[in-house]
Amino acid sequence: MYRTIPMLALLMLLGACGPGTTNKPANSEPTPAPQPAAALITAKRVAEAGPALAPDSGAFDSAPAVTVNLLPQIVVVPMNQKTSVGEISARAVHDGKWLTIRLDWADATLNDAPGIDKFEDMVALQLPRKPGSTPNIMMGDANNPVVVLQWRAGRQAAIDRGERPESRHAYPNMNKDIDIADLVGSEKGSPYRGAMHVNNPVSLPDLDRSPVLAQVAAGYSTLSGYTGRIAEGRGVHNGARWLVTIHIPLGGDNEMVPGLAPGAKSLLAFAVWDGEFSERGSRKSWSPNWTPIELAN
Amino acid sequence: MPKVYNWQLGREMDYPFAGVRPKRQVAMIMDTNKCIACQTCTVICKTTWTPGRGQEHMLWNNVESKPYGFYPLGWDVKILEQHGVQPLDGDTYKGKTIFESAPAGEKALGYLPAAEDYAHPNIGEDDSLGLMSKGAHLSMEHMQWMFYLPRICNHCTYPSCLAACSRQSIYKRPEDGIVLIDQERCRGYRECVKNCPYKKAFYNPVTRASEKCIGCYPKIEAGLQTQCTTSCIGKIRMTGFISTPDKAREDNPMDYIVHHAKIALPLYPQFGLEPNVYYIPPVHVPPPFLHQMFGAKTGAAIKAYRAAAKDEKLLGALLLFGATERIIHRYKVEGGETIGYDDTDAEVVRVPLREPVKIRPVWDAKHGAYRTNVT
Numbered sequence: 001m002y003r004t005i006p007m008l009a010l011l012m013l014l015g016a017c018g019p020g021t022t023n024k025p026a027n028s029e030p031t032p033a034p035q036p037a038a039a040l041i042t043a044k045r046v047a048e049a050g051p052a053l054a055p056d057s058g059a060f061d062s063a064p065a066v067t068v069n070l071l072p073q074i075v076v077v078p079m080n081q082k083t084s085v086g087e088i089s090a091r092a093v094h095d096g097k098w099l100t101i102r103l104d105w106a107d108a109t110l111n112d113a114p115g116i117d118k119f120e121d122m123v124a125l126q127l128p129r130k131p132g133s134t135p136n137i138m139m140g141d142a143n144n145p146v147v148v149l150q151w152r153a154g155r156q157a158a159i160d161r162g163e164r165p166e167s168r169h170a171y172p173n174m175n176k177d178i179d180i181a182d183l184v185g186s187e188k189g190s191p192y193r194g195a196m197h198v199n200n201p202v203s204l205p206d207l208d209r210s211p212v213l214a215q216v217a218a219g220y221s222t223l224s225g226y227t228g229r230i231a232e233g234r235g236v237h238n239g240a241r242w243l244v245t246i247h248i249p250l251g252g253d254n255e256m257v258p259g260l261a262p263g264a265k266s267l268l269a270f271a272v273w274d275g276e277f278s279e280r281g282s283r284k285s286w287s288p289n290w291t292p293i294e295l296a297n
Numbered sequence: 298m299p300k301v302y303n304w305q306l307g308r309e310m311d312y313p314f315a316g317v318r319p320k321r322q323v324a325m326i327m328d329t330n331k332c333i334a335c336q337t338c339t340v341i342c343k344t345t346w347t348p349g350r351g352q353e354h355m356l357w358n359n360v361e362s363k364p365y366g367f368y369p370l371g372w373d374v375k376i377l378e379q380h381g382v383q384p385l386d387g388d389t390y391k392g393k394t395i396f397e398s399a400p401a402g403e404k405a406l407g408y409l410p411a412a413e414d415y416a417h418p419n420i421g422e423d424d425s426l427g428l429m430s431k432g433a434h435l436s437m438e439h440m441q442w443m444f445y446l447p448r449i450c451n452h453c454t455y456p457s458c459l460a461a462c463s464r465q466s467i468y469k470r471p472e473d474g475i476v477l478i479d480q481e482r483c484r485g486y487r488e489c490v491k492n493c494p495y496k497k498a499f500y501n502p503v504t505r506a507s508e509k510c511i512g513c514y515p516k517i518e519a520g521l522q523t524q525c526t527t528s529c530i531g532k533i534r535m536t537g538f539i540s541t542p543d544k545a546r547e548d549n550p551m552d553y554i555v556h557h558a559k560i561a562l563p564l565y566p567q568f569g570l571e572p573n574v575y576y577i578p579p580v581h582v583p584p585p586f587l588h589q590m591f592g593a594k595t596g597a598a599i600k601a602y603r604a605a606a607k608d609e610k611l612l613g614a615l616l617l618f619g620a621t622e623r624i625i626h627r628y629k630v631e632g633g634e635t636i637g638y639d640d641t642d643a644e645v646v647r648v649p650l651r652e653p654v655k656i657r658p659v660w661d662a663k664h665g666a667y668r669t670n671v672t
Contacts, residue, residue: 192349195506
């Protein structure tokens with residue numbers, strides 16, 4: 001079901017949102033009431049929190065759930081002024097080696113198939129790259145970069161197929177005459193693979209990639225790929241909801257999100273895309289406030 | 298929103314970015330009166346640039362029959378319907394562009410085609426407009442009409458694909474004005490596919506990124522005309538560099554045809570992109586249809602085209618079509634010939650304005666036979 005958030009309500013929320021946000025509507029009377037502090041996500045220590053931990057594992061039941069309200073992204077164009085996902089639930093666990101965030105939201109349709117006019121379901125976590133920093137929530141800023149870990153349903157489906165992407169995966173009954181790679185060999189034919197030839201991370205040039213696309217940003221329109229393998233993930237659709245885990249390695253191995261360790265605090269922001277409604281890029285639901293997270297000792 | 302000057306509209310218009318024209322602008326002129334829809338251009342473009350996986354539905358160059366041919370299906374009638382009725386008369390366009398008509402939350406008017414819209418690229422081929430009454434027979438002028446419209450990316454001065462890309466993955470090259478999608482940066486959001494009114498940006502479902510006509514830039518860089526131009530058996534095209542009207546040079550064949558003779562017109566200029574492919578309109582098509590498609594100056598363009606045989610300068614420019622693979626930067630008409638020069642001012646082609654004609658007597662005394670038309 002669509003939710004519509006009036007522009008005024010969003011401006012009030014942005015005006016009152018957390019640290020790092022300074023824009024406040026001029027002559028705004030009455031002053032918006034301060035928002036209650038965002039609930040703290042506490043990552044409970046468990047025995048096993050690595051990629052083997054399934055999204056529907058009972059291990060998450062004991063971790064407190066925090067529900068975060070999502071709004072349609074209506075700050076930058078293009079935008080969908082309506083959005084399909086109004087809230088997302090987050091739980092977290094860690095085992096000293098991995099921090100796992102389990103995300104859970106209502107979505108009646110599974111969208112993971114490739115196609116010219118198809119879009120995939122996705123969810124993203126955003127974290128500050130500098131320990132203790134509070135970046136601008138919209139993709140960070142020049143001094144306070146962020147990392148965006150985006151799990152993609154279509155990416156996961158492609159990896160699960162275990163084959164390099166082919167047209168027949170999108171259109172099994174399509175008639176095809178020739179493929180240039182069949183004529184000239186895969187090496188000479190590689191330039192005809194466009195984005196894949198230049199290792200665009202969305203093209204999944206290698207099947208050993210994670211379904212979680214790691215990207216970094218330092219402000220609007222600066223999102224760029226990171227080729228290192230820093231996060232794992234898994235999504236399960238149960239017919240009514242997505243349950244998605246994003247596993248972030250802790251400790252010195254993880255140069256993208258340094259400082260995450262038992263006892264540490266950080267911030268999380270969320271975004272969800274519903275492929276059924278052609279959501280992609282800036283057409284998304286997002287959390288306009290940071291949500292703090294603490295890793296239990 | 299910044300204001301930019303669009304000379305095709307004769308006025309300033311809104312555009313999401315400040316207007317910076319390239320140092321020079323690649324352009325193409327196509328004579329629709331000479332096109333026979335043999336699709337040689339389509340095939341050579343396909344085999345040169347899009348024979349890969351995920352590109353099966355892509356035709357960076359296509360030729361469609363108008364009024365019933367479309368690729369993708371209904372591309373122009375759909376955007377025209379969104380755009381609504383706009384006033385087209387006069388030297389200054391008084392209607393709105395697709396940027397000025399953008400719905401809330403969008404950079405421009407647009408729609409995303411369905412996958413099926415690409416399934417029949419030659420739909421409507423040779424279908425003509427008009428009902429045949431009982432007893433109708435061929436007569437002049439024809440009771441029905443259709444024409445062939447070859448299409449590539451227009452490498453617009455104000456591209457809506459570029460404007461719409463939220464990743465800023467699309468750029469217009471300052472050296473030649475060719476519009477390209479950065480294949481490393483594109484994330485396949487398809488805002489370009491949605492917002493190009495000509496539907497000349499395509500999504501590759503295998504690489505998950507969007508692709509488009511690259512204007513054969515390796516050839517342009519080598520001083521050569523594009524593949525679709527040089528393969529054209531009807532010699533309907535010329536690729537070169539065009540100036541803005543205030544800097545038009547009479548000795549540049551592109552400038553002469555577009556700015557001086559004014560016989561070639563942009564496709565749907567009312568969209569506001571200042572497209573850089575120019576069409577010599579078909580002379581036999583009813584004016585209202587051409588008026589909508591090529592703007593208010595169509596009637597004058599056809600009149601001037603019909604008189605081309607009397608204008609040696611214009612004839613000379615038109616005869617350079619298909620005469621050489623090199624890009625012609627300068628030309629002159631001299632001694633009954635048109636002569637083309639490349640960017641180093643070296644002569645690259647020489648074409649007689651009129652083919653020599655030898656009239657032989659009907660009676661061949663040597664062989665003791667009458668010559669007929671078939672000998």
